[in-house]
Amino acid sequence: MRIGVLTGGGDCPGLNAAIRAIVRRGVERHGHTLFGFRDGWRGVLENVHEELTIESTRGILPRGGTILGTSRTNPFKRDDGPERVRRTLAELELDGVVAIGGEDTLGAAERLWREHGVPVVGVPKTIDNDLSATDLTFGFDTAVSVATEAIDRLHTTAESHNRVMVVEVMGRHAGWIALHSGLAGGADVILIPERPFDIDEVCDLVRRRHARGRYFSIVVVAEGAQPREGTLVVREQGTDEFGHVRLGGISQILEREIEQRTGYETRSVVLGHTQRGGSPTAFDRVLATRFGIAAADAVAARRWGTMAALRGTAIELVPLADAVREPKLVPDDLYELAATFFG
Known part of the structure:
Protein backbone atom coordinates (compact mmCIF):
# COMPACT_ATOMS: atom_id res chain seq x y z
CA MET A 1 0.00 0.00 0.00
CA PHE A 140 1.36 15.43 27.91
CA ASP A 141 3.88 13.69 30.16
CA THR A 142 6.73 15.79 28.78
CA ALA A 143 4.78 19.03 29.19
CA VAL A 144 3.91 18.17 32.80
CA SER A 145 7.55 17.30 33.51
CA VAL A 146 8.76 20.63 32.09
CA ALA A 147 6.11 22.59 34.02
CA THR A 148 6.84 20.73 37.25
CA GLU A 149 10.56 21.44 36.98
CA ALA A 150 9.80 25.14 36.43
CA ILE A 151 7.52 25.24 39.47
CA ASP A 152 10.20 23.55 41.58
CA ARG A 153 12.70 26.23 40.53
CA LEU A 154 10.24 29.06 41.16
CA HIS A 155 9.61 27.80 44.69
CA THR A 156 13.12 28.72 45.76
CA THR A 157 13.10 32.24 44.36
CA ALA A 158 9.57 32.86 45.65
CA GLU A 159 10.58 31.81 49.15
CA SER A 160 13.79 33.86 49.04
CA HIS A 161 11.92 37.06 48.15
CA ASN A 162 8.62 36.40 49.97
CA ARG A 163 6.79 36.70 46.66
CA VAL A 164 3.65 35.30 45.10
CA MET A 165 4.59 33.61 41.81
CA VAL A 166 1.86 33.12 39.19
CA VAL A 167 2.86 30.39 36.72
CA GLU A 168 0.90 30.22 33.46
CA VAL A 169 0.88 26.84 31.69
CA MET A 170 -0.86 25.66 28.54
CA GLY A 171 -4.42 24.38 28.52
CA ARG A 172 -7.10 26.01 26.38
CA HIS A 173 -10.23 24.08 27.32
CA ALA A 174 -8.84 21.57 29.81
CA GLY A 175 -6.62 22.02 32.84
CA TRP A 176 -4.77 18.71 32.85
CA ILE A 177 -1.28 20.25 32.66
CA ALA A 178 -2.08 22.82 35.35
CA LEU A 179 -3.60 20.21 37.63
CA HIS A 180 -0.86 17.59 37.31
CA SER A 181 2.09 20.00 37.40
CA GLY A 182 0.47 21.95 40.23
CA LEU A 183 -0.04 18.80 42.28
CA ALA A 184 3.45 17.51 41.53
CA GLY A 185 5.03 20.90 42.21
CA GLY A 186 3.16 21.66 45.42
CA ALA A 187 1.20 24.65 44.10
CA ASP A 188 -0.88 26.59 46.62
CA VAL A 189 -3.62 27.49 44.12
CA ILE A 190 -4.49 25.83 40.80
CA LEU A 191 -6.84 27.54 38.33
CA ILE A 192 -8.25 25.61 35.35
CA PRO A 193 -10.68 26.37 32.50
CA GLU A 194 -13.27 23.93 33.85
CA ARG A 195 -13.74 25.94 37.06
CA PRO A 196 -14.24 29.74 36.67
CA PHE A 197 -12.36 31.36 39.54
CA ASP A 198 -13.22 34.11 42.00
CA ILE A 199 -10.25 36.48 42.38
CA ASP A 200 -11.31 37.26 45.96
CA GLU A 201 -11.12 33.56 46.85
CA VAL A 202 -7.66 33.32 45.28
CA CYS A 203 -6.48 36.28 47.35
CA ASP A 204 -8.01 34.79 50.50
CA LEU A 205 -6.00 31.57 49.98
CA VAL A 206 -2.80 33.59 49.61
CA ARG A 207 -3.60 35.61 52.74
CA ARG A 208 -4.26 32.39 54.67
CA ARG A 209 -0.76 31.17 53.86
CA HIS A 210 0.69 34.43 55.12
CA ALA A 211 -1.32 34.11 58.30
CA ARG A 212 0.28 30.70 58.82
CA GLY A 213 3.74 32.19 58.46
CA ARG A 214 4.29 31.08 54.86
CA TYR A 215 5.17 34.34 53.15
CA PHE A 216 5.35 33.06 49.61
CA SER A 217 2.80 31.31 47.35
CA ILE A 218 2.73 29.51 44.00
CA VAL A 219 -0.36 29.99 41.83
CA VAL A 220 -0.54 27.74 38.75
CA VAL A 221 -3.02 28.87 36.10
CA ALA A 222 -3.98 27.32 32.77
CA GLU A 223 -3.96 29.78 29.87
CA GLY A 224 -7.68 29.17 29.30
CA ALA A 225 -8.75 29.81 32.91
CA GLN A 226 -11.51 32.40 33.17
CA PRO A 227 -12.83 34.50 36.06
CA ARG A 228 -16.41 34.20 37.12
CA GLU A 229 -18.67 36.40 35.07
CA GLY A 230 -18.59 40.04 36.10
CA THR A 231 -15.51 39.78 38.34
CA LEU A 232 -12.61 40.54 35.97
CA VAL A 233 -12.22 41.62 32.34
CA VAL A 234 -10.04 39.37 30.15
CA ARG A 235 -9.34 40.61 26.65
CA GLU A 236 -9.45 38.18 23.71
CA GLN A 237 -6.97 38.40 20.87
CA GLY A 238 -8.13 37.08 17.43
CA THR A 239 -8.67 33.53 16.22
CA ASP A 240 -6.95 30.86 14.15
CA GLU A 241 -8.35 28.87 11.20
CA PHE A 242 -10.25 26.56 13.52
CA GLY A 243 -11.91 29.50 15.30
CA HIS A 244 -9.90 29.24 18.52
CA VAL A 245 -9.18 32.46 20.37
CA ARG A 246 -5.48 33.10 20.83
CA LEU A 247 -4.86 32.90 24.54
CA GLY A 248 -2.20 34.16 26.90
CA GLY A 249 -2.00 36.89 29.47
CA ILE A 250 -4.18 35.58 32.30
CA SER A 251 -1.10 35.36 34.56
CA GLN A 252 -0.32 39.06 34.10
CA ILE A 253 -3.89 39.94 35.05
CA LEU A 254 -3.63 37.77 38.16
CA GLU A 255 -0.24 39.28 39.03
CA ARG A 256 -1.72 42.78 39.00
CA GLU A 257 -4.89 41.89 40.87
CA ILE A 258 -3.24 39.81 43.59
CA GLU A 259 -0.63 42.47 44.33
CA GLN A 260 -3.19 45.29 44.37
CA ARG A 261 -5.67 43.41 46.54
CA THR A 262 -3.24 41.83 49.04
CA GLY A 263 -0.26 44.17 49.01
CA TYR A 264 2.07 41.17 48.57
CA GLU A 265 4.77 41.42 45.91
CA THR A 266 3.69 39.27 42.96
CA ARG A 267 5.42 38.16 39.76
CA SER A 268 4.12 36.19 36.78
CA VAL A 269 5.91 33.65 34.59
CA VAL A 270 4.53 32.36 31.29
CA LEU A 271 6.06 28.99 30.40
CA GLY A 272 4.55 29.10 26.93
CA HIS A 273 6.13 27.06 24.18
CA THR A 274 8.90 25.66 26.37
CA GLN A 275 6.32 23.08 27.43
CA ARG A 276 5.98 21.66 23.93
CA GLY A 277 9.64 21.88 22.93
CA GLY A 278 12.64 19.65 23.50
CA SER A 279 13.09 15.91 23.80
Missing part, protein backbone atom coordinates in the same frame (compact mmCIF):
# COMPACT_ATOMS: atom_id res chain seq x y z
CA ARG A 2 0.99 3.64 -0.51
CA ILE A 3 0.31 5.76 2.55
CA GLY A 4 0.62 9.46 3.40
CA VAL A 5 1.58 10.73 6.85
CA LEU A 6 1.05 14.22 8.28
CA THR A 7 1.51 16.03 11.58
CA GLY A 8 -0.85 18.92 12.27
CA GLY A 9 -1.58 21.50 14.95
CA GLY A 10 0.94 22.52 17.59
CA ASP A 11 4.17 20.55 17.67
CA CYS A 12 4.80 18.35 20.68
CA PRO A 13 7.40 15.91 21.97
CA GLY A 14 6.86 12.39 20.57
CA LEU A 15 5.79 13.28 17.03
CA ASN A 16 9.03 12.00 15.54
CA ALA A 17 8.77 8.80 17.56
CA ALA A 18 5.32 8.20 16.06
CA ILE A 19 6.54 8.92 12.50
CA ARG A 20 9.47 6.55 13.00
CA ALA A 21 7.20 3.77 14.24
CA ILE A 22 4.72 4.17 11.38
CA VAL A 23 7.53 3.97 8.83
CA ARG A 24 9.38 1.05 10.44
CA ARG A 25 6.23 -1.02 10.95
CA GLY A 26 4.78 -0.05 7.60
CA VAL A 27 7.88 -0.89 5.59
CA GLU A 28 9.16 -3.98 7.39
CA ARG A 29 5.91 -5.68 8.41
CA HIS A 30 3.48 -4.60 5.69
CA GLY A 31 5.64 -3.55 2.74
CA HIS A 32 4.09 -0.06 2.58
CA THR A 33 5.56 2.87 0.70
CA LEU A 34 5.18 6.01 2.79
CA PHE A 35 5.11 9.71 2.00
CA GLY A 36 5.27 12.54 4.49
CA PHE A 37 3.23 15.68 3.79
CA ARG A 38 4.83 18.95 4.80
CA ASP A 39 3.14 21.20 7.36
CA GLY A 40 0.02 19.20 8.13
CA TRP A 41 -3.07 19.50 5.97
CA ARG A 42 -1.40 22.34 4.05
CA GLY A 43 0.98 19.82 2.48
CA VAL A 44 -1.94 17.67 1.37
CA LEU A 45 -3.78 20.63 -0.13
CA GLU A 46 -0.68 21.80 -1.99
CA ASN A 47 0.77 18.32 -2.68
CA VAL A 48 4.08 19.06 -0.98
CA HIS A 49 5.57 15.77 0.13
CA GLU A 50 8.67 13.64 0.54
CA GLU A 51 9.19 9.90 0.71
CA LEU A 52 9.68 8.47 4.18
CA THR A 53 12.09 5.55 4.49
CA ILE A 54 13.76 3.68 7.31
CA GLU A 55 16.97 5.53 6.50
CA SER A 56 15.37 8.98 6.46
CA THR A 57 13.78 8.39 9.86
CA ARG A 58 16.82 7.04 11.67
CA GLY A 59 17.91 8.93 14.78
CA ILE A 60 14.72 10.93 15.20
CA LEU A 61 13.32 9.05 18.22
CA PRO A 62 14.66 11.49 20.87
CA ARG A 63 14.15 14.65 18.82
CA GLY A 64 11.44 17.14 19.72
CA GLY A 65 9.22 18.82 17.14
CA THR A 66 8.41 17.07 13.87
CA ILE A 67 10.61 16.41 10.86
CA LEU A 68 7.54 16.94 8.66
CA GLY A 69 6.71 20.40 9.96
CA THR A 70 3.24 21.39 11.06
CA SER A 71 0.59 24.07 10.73
CA ARG A 72 -2.94 24.82 11.87
CA THR A 73 -4.31 24.61 8.33
CA ASN A 74 -7.98 23.70 8.09
CA PRO A 75 -8.83 22.02 4.75
CA PHE A 76 -12.44 23.12 5.15
CA LYS A 77 -11.36 26.78 5.13
CA ARG A 78 -9.94 26.44 1.61
CA ASP A 79 -11.82 26.66 -1.67
CA ASP A 80 -12.56 23.09 -2.75
CA GLY A 81 -10.41 21.88 0.17
CA PRO A 82 -11.82 18.35 0.39
CA GLU A 83 -11.65 17.95 -3.38
CA ARG A 84 -8.03 19.11 -3.36
CA VAL A 85 -7.27 16.50 -0.69
CA ARG A 86 -8.86 13.78 -2.81
CA ARG A 87 -6.97 15.00 -5.89
CA THR A 88 -3.61 14.83 -4.11
CA LEU A 89 -4.28 11.30 -2.94
CA ALA A 90 -5.25 10.31 -6.48
CA GLU A 91 -2.17 11.92 -8.04
CA LEU A 92 0.15 10.10 -5.64
CA GLU A 93 -1.92 6.90 -5.89
CA LEU A 94 -2.24 6.80 -2.11
CA ASP A 95 -4.46 4.25 -0.40
CA GLY A 96 -4.95 6.46 2.66
CA VAL A 97 -3.51 8.94 5.15
CA VAL A 98 -2.33 8.69 8.73
CA ALA A 99 -3.12 12.00 10.46
CA ILE A 100 -1.20 12.68 13.68
CA GLY A 101 -2.74 15.52 15.63
CA GLY A 102 -5.13 16.82 18.21
CA GLU A 103 -8.74 17.95 18.24
CA ASP A 104 -8.52 20.14 15.12
CA THR A 105 -6.32 17.94 12.92
CA LEU A 106 -8.27 14.81 13.78
CA GLY A 107 -11.58 16.67 13.60
CA ALA A 108 -10.78 17.57 9.99
CA ALA A 109 -9.71 13.97 9.36
CA GLU A 110 -12.96 12.59 10.76
CA ARG A 111 -15.02 14.98 8.66
CA LEU A 112 -13.04 14.16 5.50
CA TRP A 113 -13.72 10.46 6.14
CA ARG A 114 -17.39 10.87 7.07
CA GLU A 115 -18.44 13.43 4.45
CA HIS A 116 -16.02 12.79 1.58
CA GLY A 117 -14.85 9.20 1.95
CA VAL A 118 -11.17 10.12 2.39
CA PRO A 119 -9.51 7.04 3.98
CA VAL A 120 -7.80 8.16 7.19
CA VAL A 121 -6.42 6.67 10.39
CA GLY A 122 -5.73 8.92 13.37
CA VAL A 123 -2.95 9.11 15.95
CA PRO A 124 -3.75 11.26 19.03
CA LYS A 125 -1.25 14.00 19.86
CA THR A 126 -1.73 16.92 22.22
CA ILE A 127 0.11 18.16 25.26
CA ASP A 128 -3.27 19.29 26.65
CA ASN A 129 -4.44 15.64 27.02
CA ASP A 130 -7.97 16.77 26.11
CA LEU A 131 -8.85 14.19 23.45
CA SER A 132 -11.70 11.87 24.34
CA ALA A 133 -11.57 8.10 23.80
CA THR A 134 -7.93 7.79 24.93
CA ASP A 135 -6.67 7.81 28.49
CA LEU A 136 -3.53 9.72 27.56
CA THR A 137 -1.97 11.47 24.58
CA PHE A 138 1.76 11.65 23.99
CA GLY A 139 3.34 15.02 24.70
CA PRO A 280 10.16 13.71 24.84
CA THR A 281 10.22 11.79 28.11
CA ALA A 282 10.72 8.03 27.99
CA PHE A 283 6.99 7.57 28.63
CA ASP A 284 6.04 9.73 25.65
CA ARG A 285 8.57 8.01 23.38
CA VAL A 286 7.09 4.62 24.21
CA LEU A 287 3.47 5.76 23.94
CA ALA A 288 4.06 7.50 20.59
CA THR A 289 5.82 4.39 19.30
CA ARG A 290 2.93 2.15 20.34
CA PHE A 291 0.44 4.50 18.69
CA GLY A 292 2.49 4.56 15.47
CA ILE A 293 2.66 0.79 15.26
CA ALA A 294 -1.08 0.50 15.89
CA ALA A 295 -1.76 3.04 13.13
CA ALA A 296 0.40 1.17 10.63
CA ASP A 297 -1.44 -2.06 11.47
CA ALA A 298 -4.81 -0.31 11.17
CA VAL A 299 -3.88 0.93 7.70
CA ALA A 300 -2.89 -2.57 6.63
CA ALA A 301 -6.27 -3.84 7.85
CA ARG A 302 -8.04 -0.90 6.16
CA ARG A 303 -9.60 0.21 9.43
CA TRP A 304 -10.33 3.68 8.08
CA GLY A 305 -12.06 6.24 10.26
CA THR A 306 -10.40 4.94 13.43
CA MET A 307 -7.79 6.22 15.88
CA ALA A 308 -5.24 4.47 18.05
CA ALA A 309 -6.08 4.97 21.72
CA LEU A 310 -4.68 4.03 25.11
CA ARG A 311 -7.26 2.22 27.23
CA GLY A 312 -5.79 1.19 30.57
CA THR A 313 -2.49 -0.40 29.49
CA ALA A 314 -3.68 -1.60 26.06
CA ILE A 315 -3.67 0.15 22.69
CA GLU A 316 -7.02 -0.15 20.93
CA LEU A 317 -8.69 1.27 17.83
CA VAL A 318 -11.64 3.58 18.45
CA PRO A 319 -13.86 5.55 16.05
CA LEU A 320 -12.40 8.95 15.20
CA ALA A 321 -15.83 10.42 15.88
CA ASP A 322 -15.58 9.32 19.53
CA ALA A 323 -12.24 11.07 19.93
CA VAL A 324 -13.32 14.48 18.64
CA ARG A 325 -16.98 14.63 19.73
CA GLU A 326 -16.18 16.64 22.88
CA PRO A 327 -13.05 17.56 24.84
CA LYS A 328 -11.95 15.46 27.79
CA LEU A 329 -12.14 17.73 30.82
CA VAL A 330 -10.74 17.52 34.35
CA PRO A 331 -13.40 15.83 36.54
CA ASP A 332 -14.66 17.58 39.64
CA ASP A 333 -13.42 14.88 42.03
CA LEU A 334 -9.84 15.18 40.80
CA TYR A 335 -9.88 18.96 41.19
CA GLU A 336 -11.30 18.62 44.69
CA LEU A 337 -8.44 16.27 45.51
CA ALA A 338 -5.97 18.97 44.46
CA ALA A 339 -7.90 21.61 46.41
CA THR A 340 -6.97 19.77 49.62
CA PHE A 341 -3.57 21.46 49.35
CA PHE A 342 -4.71 24.98 48.48
CA GLY A 343 -3.74 27.84 50.79
